[in-house]
Amino acid sequence: xxxxxxxxxxxxxxxxxxxxxxxxxxxxxxxxxxxxxxxxxxxxxxxxxxxxxxxxxxxxxxxxxxxxxxxxxxxxxxxxxxxxxxxxxxxxxxxxxxxxxxxxxxxxxxxxxxxxxxxxxxxxxxxxxxxxxxxxxxxxxxxxxxxxxxxxxxxxxxxxxxxxxxxx
Numbered sequence: 001x002x003x004x005x006x007x008x009x010x011x012x013x014x015x016x017x018x019x020x021x022x023x024x025x026x027x028x029x030x031x032x033x034x035x036x037x038x039x040x041x042x043x044x045x046x047x048x049x050x051x052x053x054x055x056x057x058x059x060x061x062x063x064x065x066x067x068x069x070x071x072x073x074x075x076x077x078x079x080x081x082x083x084x085x086x087x088x089x090x091x092x093x094x095x096x097x098x099x100x101x102x103x104x105x106x107x108x109x110x111x112x113x114x115x116x117x118x119x120x121x122x123x124x125x126x127x128x129x130x131x132x133x134x135x136x137x138x139x140x141x142x143x144x145x146x147x148x149x150x151x152x153x154x155x156x157x158x159x160x161x162x163x164x165x166x167x168x
Contacts, residue, residue, distance in 0.1 A: 024152055027135065027136075030132055065095075
């Protein structure tokens with residue numbers, strides 16, 4: 001369900017450059033994503049459409065708040081108005097905190113989508129789901145060994161093929 005919503009909403013929330021993602025940026029983004037960190041959108045060549053982001057969030061909140069209002073209206077008319085004020089304060093704070101959570105969720109979903117697209121360009125014979133952790137380990141080794149940017153692709157592919165040969 002979340003994936004269907006993401007496929008419908010995400011293209012409206014972001015602008016994606018036609019420039020390909022560089023190998024080093026892909027490897028860094030993959031490592032950060034696997035660690036649960038947020039990825040700099042510039043690494044994966046995308047940016048927010050803030051107007052659309054606010055619009056979608058307002059629509060989402062409006063829908064949820066109208067449904068809650070329809071369900072809880074009779075209850076709040078019968079109880080002390082102080083509870084209504086307290087509920088309004090809590091809901092307002094949840095709306096503002098929820099926007100940041102929505103923005104982070106959208107960013108993570110778009111990052112994953114763009115990593116998988118770039119993965120198909122750089123590693124077409126190594127499925128993302130199977131090899132993302134292995135390549136993360138190889139990338140971390142390369143950073144420890146201070147492999148130069150121009151030798152990085154050869155280093156990663158050599159290590160990947162060597163490790164794939166050991167498991168076969």
